[in-house]
Amino acid sequence: MRKVFYISDGTAITAEILGHAVLSQFEIEFEQITIPFVETIDKATEVAEQINNSFFNQQPALVFHSIVDEAIRDVIDQCNGISYDFLNTFVAPLEKQLGVKAQPKTHRTHGIANEAYSSRIDAINYSLDNDDGISLKHLEKAELILVGVSRCGKTPSSLYLAMQFGIATANYPFICEDMENLKLPPELKKHKAKIFGLTIDPFRLHEIRTQRRADSKYASFRQCRAEVKEVEMLYRRERIPFIDTTKHSVEEITAKILDIAGLKRKMF
Amino acid sequence: MRKVFYISDGTAITAEILGHAVLSQFEIEFEQITIPFVETIDKATEVAEQINNSFFNQQPALVFHSIVDEAIRDVIDQCNGISYDFLNTFVAPLEKQLGVKAQPKTHRTHGIANEAYSSRIDAINYSLDNDDGISLKHLEKAELILVGVSRCGKTPSSLYLAMQFGIATANYPFICEDMENLKLPPELKKHKAKIFGLTIDPFRLHEIRTQRRADSKYASFRQCRAEVKEVEMLYRRERIPFIDTTKHSVEEITAKILDIAGLKRKMF
Numbered sequence: 001m002r003k004v005f006y007i008s009d010g011t012a013i014t015a016e017i018l019g020h021a022v023l024s025q026f027e028i029e030f031e032q033i034t035i036p037f038v039e040t041i042d043k044a045t046e047v048a049e050q051i052n053n054s055f056f057n058q059q060p061a062l063v064f065h066s067i068v069d070e071a072i073r074d075v076i077d078q079c080n081g082i083s084y085d086f087l088n089t090f091v092a093p094l095e096k097q098l099g100v101k102a103q104p105k106t107h108r109t110h111g112i113a114n115e116a117y118s119s120r121i122d123a124i125n126y127s128l129d130n131d132d133g134i135s136l137k138h139l140e141k142a143e144l145i146l147v148g149v150s151r152c153g154k155t156p157s158s159l160y161l162a163m164q165f166g167i168a169t170a171n172y173p174f175i176c177e178d179m180e181n182l183k184l185p186p187e188l189k190k191h192k193a194k195i196f197g198l199t200i201d202p203f204r205l206h207e208i209r210t211q212r213r214a215d216s217k218y219a220s221f222r223q224c225r226a227e228v229k230e231v232e233m234l235y236r237r238e239r240i241p242f243i244d245t246t247k248h249s250v251e252e253i254t255a256k257i258l259d260i261a262g263l264k265r266k267m268f
Numbered sequence: 269m270r271k272v273f274y275i276s277d278g279t280a281i282t283a284e285i286l287g288h289a290v291l292s293q294f295e296i297e298f299e300q301i302t303i304p305f306v307e308t309i310d311k312a313t314e315v316a317e318q319i320n321n322s323f324f325n326q327q328p329a330l331v332f333h334s335i336v337d338e339a340i341r342d343v344i345d346q347c348n349g350i351s352y353d354f355l356n357t358f359v360a361p362l363e364k365q366l367g368v369k370a371q372p373k374t375h376r377t378h379g380i381a382n383e384a385y386s387s388r389i390d391a392i393n394y395s396l397d398n399d400d401g402i403s404l405k406h407l408e409k410a411e412l413i414l415v416g417v418s419r420c421g422k423t424p425s426s427l428y429l430a431m432q433f434g435i436a437t438a439n440y441p442f443i444c445e446d447m448e449n450l451k452l453p454p455e456l457k458k459h460k461a462k463i464f465g466l467t468i469d470p471f472r473l474h475e476i477r478t479q480r481r482a483d484s485k486y487a488s489f490r491q492c493r494a495e496v497k498e499v500e501m502l503y504r505r506e507r508i509p510f511i512d513t514t515k516h517s518v519e520e521i522t523a524k525i526l527d528i529a530g531l532k533r534k535m536f
Contacts, residue, residue, distance in 0.1 A: 255279035
C-alpha cells in the first residue's frame, strides 16, 4: 500500500483529520503513519529520511502536515514525499483577506491556553457524574438530558457531547421495570425543555444486548421490541424530540441533536 | 466581530476543526457559526442568503466548508462570503497524483460505515467499565493502563484515548490510604508494560481538589504534595514512564502518551 504520513510539531490531530477527510474521498487503501511532536530540526531530518525511504511501486509517500515552525516545515517540505501543507495553504490567503500577519508562534488549537478549556473538563466531569441516571439532583446544571432504553447509545453520545462540543449532558435510562405505565419521572419532567430522546432498531438492540448478556430476558428480541415501542410512544405523547441511533456514528448523532435542539457548539 | 461560517453537508466537525486550526494562527476574535447537514439545495440557498447578510464593517463573512455534494458546494461557493474549500483544495491535486478520480458520494469520515467503528465503541465501553480502578479483572484486555493520584487527569485522558484514538484504556488511582509504603498492586504489576503514569503540579492539584471538597485533608496542599512525591518516586523506582498533565490539554497529553508508548492511533 502507498504510505501516507501525518506530521506536525503539535499533536498531529489536525493533520490527521484533514488527511483522513481528503483521502476518504478516494476508494484506495493507504498505510497511515502519524508522527506528532516533530519539534526539532534533528527530529525533522530523521522523519524526512523515513519519508524518503517510503517509496511504494516507485511512488513517493504522501505527506499531510500542519507544522507551525517554519524551519521544521522547510525540512519536511524538502523531502521526496508529496507534501500537502494544511496551514500555509489557507494562512497565506487569509493574511491577505484579514490584512494582518499570522502569528504562528505556537499551536493554539488543542492547547490548554484556550479559555474554554476548563469549561470543557467541567462538562466531561458533569457528564460522567450524571451518567445513566446515577444522580437526578443536578439536572438544573445540564444543558441537555439524553433519555432512552439501556444500550441505545446514551453514554457515548453524552461523553462525546461533553468532550467535543463542551455540552454538559446528563443521561437517564428507561429500565425494564419502568415499562408498564411508562412516564417521565417528575424530576425529569421539570426539565422537559432540555430532554432529547434516543431510539434504536429493536433488532440491533437485541444484538447489542446479547453481547452483554446472552440469552437473558433483557436481551431477548421480544423485550427489546416492547421497550422501544413503549419509549417511542412516550416521546410522541410528551412531544420529546428524538432520533434513531441505529445507523449513525457518535459524531452524526450528536451533531444532529445539537442542530435540532438549537444548541451552540463550544470550541476548544 | 467578523463572522465565520463552518458549513458542511455532513456533521461539519471537519470544517470546524480545520477552520479553527487556521484561524487560531491569527490574534483576532471571530463570531463563529456552524451549520451542519446542509443536504438540500433549498437549505444551501437559505444558508447562502444568511452569509450574504453577514457583512461586518463592509467585510464579507469567511466561509470554511467541507461539502461533498457538488451542487450544494456550488451554491455556497457563489455566495458573497470568502470561501475556503477544505476538500477540493486537496482533492484535485490528489486526483492527479493518484491517477484516479475521487468518488465523492458520501461523507466517509465520521460515518458508522467505517469498519473500525465498533471497535471504537468497544474501547469507550471498556474505558468506562474500567475507570478509576472499578475493576482490576479485565486488565489483560487493556491496551494502556493510566495510573496516578486522584484528580490528575486520568479519566478525561482515558476517555479521550478511547474516543479519539480507539485505545482501550483502563485507569487506576493511587488513593490516600495507599500512600504509606506505596507499591504497585500485584494485579497491576502483571501488566507493567502497559502502565503509564500521570503526574501534576501539587499546587494545581490542590486547586482542583479544593473545587471538589474544600478544606478537606484530601484537598490540602500538604496532602497533595505528599501524594505527588510518593507517586513520582514509585514511577522512578518501577521505571514507569510518566508525564506531567499540569499545563497540557487532553489532546496533548494523550498524543504524547501514545507517542512515548509507541501505540498506533486508530482512525475513524
